[in-house]
Amino acid sequence: MALLELKNITAGYDQNIILKDFDLSVEKGEFVSLLGSSGCGKTTCLRMIAGFSEPMAGQIIFDGKDYTKVPLHKRNFGFVFQSYALFPHLTVFDNVAFGLKMRKMDKETIRHEVLHMLKVVDLEGFESRYPREMSGGQRQRVALARALVIKPDLLMFDEPLSNLDAKLRVKMRVEIRRLQQELGFTAIYVTHDQEECFAISDKVAIMNKGVIEQMDTPSEIYNRPKTEFIARFVGFENFIDLERTGGCEFKANNGARIVTAADHEGSCKGCIRPGDVTVHAAGAQVPNAIQGRVLVSTFLGQRNQLNVQTDVGEFVVSTDQNQVFPVGETVTLSLAANKIILID
Amino acid sequence: MSRTKNAVWLLLILPGTLFVILFMLVPLFSLCLTSFFPDQSFSLSSYFRLFGDAYFQQTFMRSIRLSLLSTLVCALLGYPTAYYISKFSRHKGMMMAFAVFPMFTSPVVRSFSWMVILGKRGIVNNFLVWSGLFAKPQDLLYNEFSMTVGFVQLFLPQMILSLIGVMDNIPDDLTLAAGNLGATKLGSFFHVVFPLSISGLVTGSVLVFTGCMTAYTTPQLLGGTDTRVLSTMVYQYAMSLRDWTQASVVAVVMIVATMVISSVFNSVSRKINPMA
Numbered sequence: 297m298a299l300l301e302l303k304n305i306t307a308g309y310d311q312n313i314i315l316k317d318f319d320l321s322v323e324k325g326e327f328v329s330l331l332g333s334s335g336c337g338k339t340t341c342l343r344m345i346a347g348f349s350e351p352m353a354g355q356i357i358f359d360g361k362d363y364t365k366v367p368l369h370k371r372n373f374g375f376v377f378q379s380y381a382l383f384p385h386l387t388v389f390d391n392v393a394f395g396l397k398m399r400k401m402d403k404e405t406i407r408h409e410v411l412h413m414l415k416v417v418d419l420e421g422f423e424s425r426y427p428r429e430m431s432g433g434q435r436q437r438v439a440l441a442r443a444l445v446i447k448p449d450l451l452m453f454d455e456p457l458s459n460l461d462a463k464l465r466v467k468m469r470v471e472i473r474r475l476q477q478e479l480g481f482t483a484i485y486v487t488h489d490q491e492e493c494f495a496i497s498d499k500v501a502i503m504n505k506g507v508i509e510q511m512d513t514p515s516e517i518y519n520r521p522k523t524e525f526i527a528r529f530v531g532f533e534n535f536i537d538l539e540r541t542g543g544c545e546f547k548a549n550n551g552a553r554i555v556t557a558a559d560h561e562g563s564c565k566g567c568i569r570p571g572d573v574t575v576h577a578a579g580a581q582v583p584n585a586i587q588g589r590v591l592v593s594t595f596l597g598q599r600n601q602l603n604v605q606t607d608v609g610e611f612v613v614s615t616d617q618n619q620v621f622p623v624g625e626t627v628t629l630s631l632a633a634n635k636i637i638l639i640d
Numbered sequence: 641m642s643r644t645k646n647a648v649w650l651l652l653i654l655p656g657t658l659f660v661i662l663f664m665l666v667p668l669f670s671l672c673l674t675s676f677f678p679d680q681s682f683s684l685s686s687y688f689r690l691f692g693d694a695y696f697q698q699t700f701m702r703s704i705r706l707s708l709l710s711t712l713v714c715a716l717l718g719y720p721t722a723y724y725i726s727k728f729s730r731h732k733g734m735m736m737a738f739a740v741f742p743m744f745t746s747p748v749v750r751s752f753s754w755m756v757i758l759g760k761r762g763i764v765n766n767f768l769v770w771s772g773l774f775a776k777p778q779d780l781l782y783n784e785f786s787m788t789v790g791f792v793q794l795f796l797p798q799m800i801l802s803l804i805g806v807m808d809n810i811p812d813d814l815t816l817a818a819g820n821l822g823a824t825k826l827g828s829f830f831h832v833v834f835p836l837s838i839s840g841l842v843t844g845s846v847l848v849f850t851g852c853m854t855a856y857t858t859p860q861l862l863g864g865t866d867t868r869v870l871s872t873m874v875y876q877y878a879m880s881l882r883d884w885t886q887a888s889v890v891a892v893v894m895i896v897a898t899m900v901i902s903s904v905f906n907s908v909s910r911k912i913n914p915m916a
Contacts, residue, residue, distance in 0.1 A: 368819045372822070377817060379811065
């Protein structure tokens with residue numbers, strides 16, 4: 297059974313419904329990311345799990361128990377805030393010790409645990425500093441230590457790296473992943489950064505307008521998106537309506553015959569990334585051929601990008617930089633059969 | 641570049657600085673001088689005379705006592721009000737307007753209103769007699785009670801405003817973080833909100849305390865002849881007795897006492913929140 301389950305959750309403020317009939321389940325020891333653009337409800341969902349707000353309807357089940365109405369201070373969940381939310385009037389030591397003091401542990405144990413955790417996040421010797429005397433990356437690690445030291449049953453991250461510069465972001469996400477694998481905690485991670493989220497997670501839930509469009513491993517999402525939204529999200533830019541004519545054989549709107557590696561019942565949509573379409577001279581005899589005319593040619597360094605107008609819509613194609621096609625020229629596109637993904 | 645920039649800044653602060661020097665520091669300095677040169681030569685005799693005077697001792701202690709009491713009452717009334725307005729109120733602007741509303745009327749008018757309310761036939765006394773709590777109207781006016789009431793009403797807005805200013809800057813995430821780490825609502829208040837708002841409490845207290853120490857109209861109108869405070873005493877020395885030396889001695893004592901107590905407030909706050 298899943299460690300955490302959200303069932304039919306509805307959440308929002310007043311008239312503004314953000315999540316409707318929302319479901320999510322997280323297994324023990326899993327690192328799950330909620331990915332989506334701002335306003336998709338990912339942070340609302342996370343804050344509700346933490347107990348910062350209550351759902352309007354639905355249930356939160358944790359470890360078999362109903363947690364829907366459990367007050368936040370009784371949940372034993374860790375939370376790493378986007379703003380870090382360190383207590384500015386307390387030293388690093390007292391910040392990290394806060395949760396243990398609230399649990400009324402004895403002084404010696406607290407001291408031992410805090411120093412150990414500061415060592416884990418590589419902040420030895422910073423005990424008596426105040427948060428404002430530290431850099432963004434260091435504060436981030438204090439926040440992490442403070443959340444980890446209480447040995448939370450579940451650790452939540454709300455865009456924890458968004459205030460760091462690019463280099464530090466990559467370093468910290470490796471660090472977070474390392475800690476998670478070392479300590480084995482269950483984590484839910486909210487971000488709008490696709491790369492970050494694919495790098496760090498066991499499973500990714502991509503959210504759109506308050507629902508999870510797809511929840512899978514990063515590679516599954518990357519290679520086999522289930523909806524057009526997800527496909528666009530992970531870099532598919534070309535979509536064609538297809539009608540099934542036989543096993544793995546389809547017909548495009550303009551009558552072109554498309555053969556694919558996968559199969560799909562009835563009519564569907566085929567999608568393909570710009571890099572998986574090749575460009576050939578007009579009339580070339582290539583598999584899955586579609587005729588078109590070059591609209592725009594853009595130089596992108598390593599590659600050229602062509603926008604090609606065809607009978608079945610505009611295609612975005614990425615070509616080798618020495619393969620030059622002038623604007624207005626008629627070309628033949630070839631879609632790699634094993635790279636076409638079929639969706640409803 | 642920095643030199644011309646500095647010159648511009650100097651020019652900009654010049655008028656304000658001159659104003660303060662001419663109309664505040666110079667008179668203050670001459671006031672001090674007067675108090676130390678009662679007969680053209682330096683002497684502390686005025687101070688000894690004053691501190692040996694039982695009437696002054698009483699007045700001095702009354703000023704300090706009433707100011708501290710009013711500060712305490714303002715803090716007790718103002719803190720929950722400010723906390724509510726800053727963190728829970730849905731109509732913050734309106735609540736703030738209500739809180740500062742008393743500042744729109746003059747202390748004279750307000751003192752007169754209190755005379756009406758607290759007088760022998762005022763609504764408070766009418767209520768006390770009507771409800772049977774007292775057989776006859778009580779003396780609520782022209783004593784320390786009415787003065788404290790006047791002070792509190794006069795300075796409560798200052799306390800509320802300085803507290804709201806500080807509380808607004810405490811991010812909600814901090815209280816959520818405290819709760820998330822296992823603190824109850826009360827716990828996160830005492831461990832997070834209170835220490836972080838202490839600077840507002842101190843600023844408010846200094847404003848209220850100095851205000852009470854220096855207020856003149858309110859103690860003059862709401863106090864009695866046997867409840868003088870330092871400010872009314874200065875007036876008495878200067879205007880009724882024409883003793884400018886003694887008046888300036890009292891004034892200097894007032895300034896020093898106010899400064900000492902304000903700095904005590906500050907050092908207490910630094911103990912509680914060293915980062916404030």
